Amino acid sequence: MQAKSLISITDFTKGEYLKIMHLAEDFEANPNQKLLQGKVIATLFFEPSTRTRLSFETAINRLGGKIIGFSDSSSSSVSKGETLHDTIRMVSNYADMIIMRHPLEGSARYAAEISNVPVINAGDGANQHPSQTLLDMYSILKTQGRLDNINLFLVGDLKYGRTVHSLIMALLQFENPIFNFIAPPELALPNEYKIHLTEKGIRYFEHAEFTDIINAADIIYMTRVQKERFIDPVEYEKVKNIYILRNEMLRNTKSTMKILHPLPRINEIHTDVDSNPKAYYFTQAKNGVFTRMAIIAHLLNLK
Amino acid sequence: MQKHLKVSAIKDGTVIDHIPTKALFKVIKILNLENCSQMVTFGNNLDSKAMGTKAIIKIANRYFADEELNKIALVAPHAKLNIIRNYEVIEKKVVEIPKEIKGIVRCFNPKCISNGEQVTTRFEILSVKPIAMKCYYCEKITNENEMMFF
Ligand SMILES: [Zn+2]
Numbered sequence: 474m475q476a477k478s479l480i481s482i483t484d485f486t487k488g489e490y491l492k493i494m495h496l497a498e499d500f501e502a503n504p505n506q507k508l509l510q511g512k513v514i515a516t517l518f519f520e521p522s523t524r525t526r527l528s529f530e531t532a533i534n535r536l537g538g539k540i541i542g543f544s545d546s547s548s549s550s551v552s553k554g555e556t557l558h559d560t561i562r563m564v565s566n567y568a569d570m571i572i573m574r575h576p577l578e579g580s581a582r583y584a585a586e587i588s589n590v591p592v593i594n595a596g597d598g599a600n601q602h603p604s605q606t607l608l609d610m611y612s613i614l615k616t617q618g619r620l621d622n623i624n625l626f627l628v629g630d631l632k633y634g635r636t637v638h639s640l641i642m643a644l645l646q647f648e649n650p651i652f653n654f655i656a657p658p659e660l661a662l663p664n665e666y667k668i669h670l671t672e673k674g675i676r677y678f679e680h681a682e683f684t685d686i687i688n689a690a691d692i693i694y695m696t697r698v699q700k701e702r703f704i705d706p707v708e709y710e711k712v713k714n715i716y717i718l719r720n721e722m723l724r725n726t727k728s729t730m731k732i733l734h735p736l737p738r739i740n741e742i743h744t745d746v747d748s749n750p751k752a753y754y755f756t757q758a759k760n761g762v763f764t765r766m767a768i769i770a771h772l773l774n775l776k
Numbered sequence: 777m778q779k780h781l782k783v784s785a786i787k788d789g790t791v792i793d794h795i796p797t798k799a800l801f802k803v804i805k806i807l808n809l810e811n812c813s814q815m816v817t818f819g820n821n822l823d824s825k826a827m828g829t830k831a832i833i834k835i836a837n838r839y840f841a842d843e844e845l846n847k848i849a850l851v852a853p854h855a856k857l858n859i860i861r862n863y864e865v866i867e868k869k870v871v872e873i874p875k876e877i878k879g880i881v882r883c884f885n886p887k888c889i890s891n892g893e894q895v896t897t898r899f900e901i902l903s904v905k906p907i908a909m910k911c912y913y914c915e916k917i918t919n920e921n922e923m924m925f926f
Contacts, residue, residue, distance in 0.1 A: 559894075575889075578913070600915060665917075
């Protein structure tokens with residue numbers, strides 16, 4: 474039997490989302506629970522992502538587990554031409570769980586087929602990064618006290634931003650979300666998502682301008698507008714400074730509103746926002762450790 | 777009026793008719809007829825009232841499971857099958873696009889793991905007309921005009 478893995482955010486049910494939230498709360502209140510004592514966790518980073526790797530490895534260390542793995546493929550047998558298939562076959566015989574990041578899309582789903590231990594997808598190309606979505610949800614729950622009735626503003630690259638797509642899919646499991654999409658036309662949300670929202674009777678609004686419409690927001694979720702996404706560099710130059718959040722724009726936003734960002738940011742949140750109590754992105758990153766502890770504990774049936 | 781047979785009749789076996797001419801060799805490949813030890817005859821660019829031109833394949837002494845035949849539906853959606861015993865058509869069949877496709881088609885996404893290493897492709901059919909299929913691995917949708925066969 475295949476072990477229970479987390480590859481895409483839609484692999485989990487609403488019940489599992491709520492369980493992860495509950496466990497994350499528990500780990501935040503009591504971070505040093507040695508549930509992984511005597512267990513070995515593999516972190517296989519076929520492409521480097523220091524932030525994600527440190528977050529997972531902190532979670533494992535807090536749980537008392539041991540780590541094996543590599544932080545980029547040049548330091549592993551992969552550089553000698555070993556296939557993903559063979560690497561996973563080997564490592565799943567050594568470790569109790571595999572956490573992997575890989576540049577090819579679908580690689581984690583494939584690994585989960587081969588592995589006899591749970592696999593957590595820590596990013597497969599531009600496809601999925603479900604632990605990011607769960608930590609985003611935990612951050613929303615912690616700051617708003619609920620996951621129902623959230624008015625969510627998503628800003629920036631809504632076309633390629635996988636965190637945006639996953640967060641939409643996850644919030645659809647909860648009551649009455651409202652989505653506001655702010656993006657240049659080149660980076661607008663793909664139609665398949667809009668069709669899906671319409672079919673489900675979910676309210677959404679699209680805006681090209683980043684103005685005081687944000688005053689209605691419970692959460693503003695900022696993303697990077699990356700130059701390499703544009704075919705025409707002139708188009709990038711036109712929009713690159715439009716989707717920047719500045720402190721003065723926050724004056725009339727709700728007092729309970731929080732700003733999230735998957736990090737790292739380039740310039741899309743001005744540094745003058747950082748000291749505003751509505752800026753939540755650094756705490757959000759910290760929440761990632763508790764959320765990842767919760768995911769690991771859940772998949773290994775430790776809690 | 778006697779009908780002249782362009783492809784000779786078989787005593788027992790399967791006749792696959794109404795194959796688009798462009799799909800003939802794909803059908804041969806999908807059904808692995810290259811490795812079939814029985815008599816296989818085929819004709820291509822035959823006149824067809826419905827299709828203009830068509831291809832036909834006759835395989836002696838072979839009967840296929842529906843599951844296997846349905847694999848050709850991606851390239852020959854209007855194929856008609858005659859099951860022959862003792863020169864008589866004892867059963868007629870049409871093909872149906874299955875819910876899940878394994879192998880046969882490539883994922884159009886160059887960054888998909890199925891194009892990066894030896895993985896049998898796997899798709900969920902989302903729509904039949906036009907064909908749209910979602911890759912089990914990368915979750916991207918390959919459309920009819922992007923379909924590439926192995
Ligand atoms: Zn694919």
